[in-house]
Amino acid sequence: MTRVLVLNSGSSSVRYRLFDGAEVLTKGLIQRIGESGGDAADHDEALRILMEKVDLTGLAAVGHRVVHGGERFTASTVVTDEVLAAIEELIPLAPLHNPGALTGLKVARKLLPDVPQVAVFDTAFHATIPPEGALWAIDRELAGRWGLRRYGFHGTSHAYVSRETARVIGKPVGEADVITLHLGNGASATAVRGGRSVATSMGMTPLPGLVMGTRSGDIDPSLIFHLHRVAGLSVEEIEDVLTRRSGMLGLSGAGDLREVLERRAAGDADAALAFDVYCRRIREYVGSYLAVLGRVDAITFTAGVGENAPLVREHALAGLEALGIAVDPDRNARNELIISPEGSPVTVCVVPTEEELEIASEARRAVGSEGSEG
Template sequence: MLVLNSGSSSVKYQLLDMADGRRLAGGLAERIGESGGGGRIVHTSGDGGRRERTLPFPDHAAALGAVGEELRADGLGLDSPGLAAVGHRVVHGGTRFTEPTLVTDEVLEEVRALTPLAPLHNPANVTGIETARALRPDLPQVAVFDTAFHATLPEAAARYAVDRAVADRFSVRRYGFHGTSHQYVSRAAAGLLGREPSEVNVIVLHLGNGASASAVAGGVCVETSMGMTPLEGLVMGTRSGDLDPAVVFHLSRVGGLTMDEVDDLLNRRSGLVGLCGDNDMREIVRRREEGDREAAVAFDVYVHRLRKYIGAYTAVLGRVDALVFTAGVGENSAPVRAAATAGLEGLGITVDPELNAGRGGGARLVSPPGARVPVAVVPTDEEFEIARQAFALVGRSPR
């Protein structure tokens, strides 16, 4: 299975062997369409070998052509008869696409029609699909949607308390994102506990530059922090997360900011970078330890929001069988995990300082033995989840 994640100026890719889940190759083609011909591709082979080339990428077709050349150099070209399908990450499926979908001309048109809900992402996703279809028209192309795992939200969680007619007319509701990560991690957490996903209730904290939380009951998502867009919810690297909507009116009426300027402020100049000028949690932790007040406040705001969501999702689920940290910050920042769980002993949630400080490579528990609510670190694997779902749809199932 080839997995493609196409952005406006980049394509991330992974080639996976679905017989055993091995990653055969992967990489990133970036700077697509930039003037000066400064494209770059970084390719990693299954044995860990790394190659890097600089060459012009006038469009996505040129970038995918370079991907094909790198794979061919490893004996894994796009023309390989062993290639079963191409799985594509598509950010927004609206209410129309709630499961993996075989791409047809009609499907592409419907994904395009969802562009107002994801103007920066869906057009790039469509471009990647069109390019892959042109290169291998004989191969099934499968769209896997970030929003799909959250399509099970009950109406009480999905609907905003605004005029129903207006909301329905303009598709205003909570969709949620990072769905492939939440689905993979919640299932892997159940496996770590030696139980079936249908048997456990899990809170997942996906903490990267973008961050989201989910409450998963018996393998089904019942609540998530991101909303109609990825702006709602947790404090993120550059996004504000939850905010009084009247702040927007205030900035417009009193501050004189245009809607585009407010959009830029809340999405690109807020969150951690807005609070302390840095969106790298490692740097923020270092500055905090050295007594930097702005970094300390940014860290405290970040973990305060996490604790609020852990408490809220405990109430939503009623019974929590595991709290799981994933993605870049969640997997690697012991200080964030310790601070986010501090004071939650009454909920049965705590971490063992020694286990939490350890840096294991795989899924592991960081709570004390016998803890009422196990706290786990589970590395996410969104590419494998996309491949798994796409592979199942085209009629085969991985072992």
């Protein structure tokens, strides 16, 4: 059996895609769950609606996107009662994301009791980051007790795109050193050595790293103390500022990069500065990861911004020609698969991400091996 249903369950929505091998048979979104006028009263009804719309006979598995696997889950895992309990224990690390996934898992197990349910974790791909890249220089006993370390996210995207990049440049995955840049409303950078993540920009949560639509990315941690002690903001208010009112929105008043680019073109100084901050942060991470890897075969842009914003790609890598990194203006403007000049030491690529396909593939692998836990 090659058919896999992929579910991405949020607190008020369920996004689904049905695969047969790599072919998408159908896809859809059930949204505003539990809201007045929404598509469904609860997740139970949402999945029943899905089952009425979609032929789910002959499924090999249902693959569920789960944002946080903590230190326990370092690979996609067939769901049992014990696994469900462990995912629930991880909710404090991902309070906005894991509850929805947990609900989707419980409902799918109930409605499809004979089909293996597989949890595919965003964090799993980054479990190979060595300790010197995963740990912060804080009290080790405190960090160990509360699981304070770098976990990283967007793992299904970075895994898929890094493998595809190796194929594009004609190297075996195990020999390709790649920097992947997942640029969407959320954004992250990852250094991949021979198919294994060795560094990534997000941390214990998806907040740090690159500048994002509404998230700040990297900041001085003391800024939090200052806002609390001097500005008088509560912890909840500071969290709201950094996750929902920062990033491009905080800098320019617009969280969508398309609007930022429009304002920049019209001469808006705030939008121009926000764009410069955004691109400089990407460039800083590219340089950092080049140092981590020691060499790089390719740099790949992916996700909504990475795949569709030539201006970002051009400016993010500007000035790196001495390092063998350059963007060909014409290829870049055409969104070609390879946008670096012919013969460049480092190949610059634009590779569309396929996170749902990666989840489907992971679900098949997990079912074939009965899953694994880290």
